[in-house]
Amino acid sequence: MKNVITLGALVISLVLIVFLYVRLSDTEQKLAAAEQNAKDCMQVTFQLxxxxxxxxxxxTPDSLQTRN
Known part of the structure; x- marks a missing residue:
């Protein structure tokens, strides 16, 4: 019985780790997309x-020159 409880706890822990890993990966992808969007917006702002x-x-002042 003790082994079943230990095994159950390990399985629950593994499932939780996988779940959190998937959530973290998704969040990192969304962050990268948001950073790219902000970078694109800044470039358009400088161009405008x-x-x-x-x-x-x-x-045009040097500080506002289009960056390539």
Missing amino acids: QNKLTQATNGK
Whole structure:
């Protein structure tokens, strides 16, 4: 009986570890997608600031130059 309880606890622990691993993997993928989205938004913002500055002032400051 004691071995069955120990085995049950080990199985429950293993299931919990697998469940948490799957959740962590999913969260990491969502974080990577969010970081890429933020990076893309920042690049578009810099490009729009660059175009706006060119349209209003002419020369673009170095801080607003399009990054390649």
